[in-house]
Amino acid sequence: MFRWGILAGAIASCAATMAIAQTTTRPTDPIFVRAQALVSDGNGVAGRALIDSVLAATQPGARLYPEALFWRATLAANAADAESDYKHLVVDYPLAPQAEDALLRLAQLELARGDRDGALAHLQRIPRDYPRSKSLARASYWTARVLFEKNDIPNACAANANALARAGADEIELRNQIQYQGQRCPPLAASVASVKPPAIDTTMLTPPSVAANAVSAPTTTVINTPKATKAVDTARAKSAGDTVAAKSVLPTSPAVPVTKTEPAAPAPAATVAKSATTAAKPVTSASSSNSIYSVQVAAYNHKPDASKLAASLVKRGYAARVDGDIVPFRVRIGRYSSEGEAEKALAKIKAKHMSGFVVRAPKGE
Numbered sequence: 001m002f003r004w005g006i007l008a009g010a011i012a013s014c015a016a017t018m019a020i021a022q023t024t025t026r027p028t029d030p031i032f033v034r035a036q037a038l039v040s041d042g043n044g045v046a047g048r049a050l051i052d053s054v055l056a057a058t059q060p061g062a063r064l065y066p067e068a069l070f071w072r073a074t075l076a077a078n079a080a081d082a083e084s085d086y087k088h089l090v091v092d093y094p095l096a097p098q099a100e101d102a103l104l105r106l107a108q109l110e111l112a113r114g115d116r117d118g119a120l121a122h123l124q125r126i127p128r129d130y131p132r133s134k135s136l137a138r139a140s141y142w143t144a145r146v147l148f149e150k151n152d153i154p155n156a157c158a159a160n161a162n163a164l165a166r167a168g169a170d171e172i173e174l175r176n177q178i179q180y181q182g183q184r185c186p187p188l189a190a191s192v193a194s195v196k197p198p199a200i201d202t203t204m205l206t207p208p209s210v211a212a213n214a215v216s217a218p219t220t221t222v223i224n225t226p227k228a229t230k231a232v233d234t235a236r237a238k239s240a241g242d243t244v245a246a247k248s249v250l251p252t253s254p255a256v257p258v259t260k261t262e263p264a265a266p267a268p269a270a271t272v273a274k275s276a277t278t279a280a281k282p283v284t285s286a287s288s289s290n291s292i293y294s295v296q297v298a299a300y301n302h303k304p305d306a307s308k309l310a311a312s313l314v315k316r317g318y319a320a321r322v323d324g325d326i327v328p329f330r331v332r333i334g335r336y337s338s339e340g341e342a343e344k345a346l347a348k349i350k351a352k353h354m355s356g357f358v359v360r361a362p363k364g365e
Contacts, residue, residue, distance in 0.1 A: 029064065032071045039075045047075055066096035073105065083109050094299045094328070095355050100130045107142055111149075119146050129299050129328060132357060137166035141178050148184060157185035292335045293342035295349055297356040299328040306331050318349075323361060332359065 038047030073085030086102040107122035126139040140163035147156035300306040306329035313320035336342040
């Protein structure tokens with residue numbers, strides 16, 4: 001309990017300073033900037049009261065409402081209040097721009113509590129439900145941190161490397177944190193150097209010059225033996241006619257197999273290339289024919305909520321459905337054979353003041 005209290009307090013306090021930095025890609029309402037400044041200056045009661053007044057004056061369906069929930073959670077006085085608002089935001093407003101950051105904060109709170117599996121469940125939802133999220137690098141960094149605590153070093157190092165690859169060049173502080181955490185991973189160069197290459201028997205290597213001589217004059221391989229030297233001396237004593245006869249025999253024996261085998265070599269290569277091309281075609285067509293593109297507009301933890309939204313969209317003329325048999329239950333519109341068609345449908349949906357993103361899913365869904 002004591003450890004949870006310390007970590008939860010640390011996360012809650014640093015969340016306020018990180019909030020504006022993580023939402024620089026979205027315009028922040030000035031009233032929330034003022035509330036954050038009040039809390040940072042030590043006047044937390046006034047800052048939180050300002051956000052409570054915004055929530056009281058805003059309809060739950062308005063764009064400002066989930067943003068106010070996010071800021072009330074970010075500036076909360078304790079971890080329990082922050083967790084409550086973050087969960088409210090993730091469940092009831094999954095398409096709000098702040099939802100992915102809320103999942104990240106929930107994971108941090110779970111980790112502070114010591115629930116590593118709960119933290120991983122929140123972190124894994126970010127790349128799954130928000131594949132174009134700006135928080136992917138930070139989510140991978142925290143995933144690695146959780147895995148390090150679970151002593152899963154290989155997967156932790158893989159997640160940390162993924163975080164570094166996704167982090168932008170301007171995210172200097174995050175990159176420093178990732179690189180510092182990466183010191184726990186074994187250096188690749190050291191691990192490679194520790195593997196000694198097998199010893200090579202240099203007596204089995206033949207220099208190119210020796211190999212060329214062996215082809216053109218194979219008899220030189222036995223000249224160094226005493227018997228060969230004697231045979232050479234005897235050959236020199238023979239008549240010139242015998243030498244000519246011997247020369248006439250030598251070129252004819254190797255010429256016959258070489259001439260016959262060379263034309264036949266290209267035939268197997270052509271056959272293999274043709275069969276490889278034929279075998280590759282069904283694989284490509286199978287992978288593309290088993291998936292479709294859709295526009296995802298919502299995701300819920302409770303299927304009745306997802307079904308309610310899907311039914312409402314169907315009444316409005318959209319080909320909406322609920323995909324998935326486990327949490328989260330995703331509300332998706334349409335089935336398109338290409339990503340381009342899905343992007344065009346998304347543009348029309350956004351023109352109707354709805355938001356969403358293109359996803360790829362199996363045809364069976």
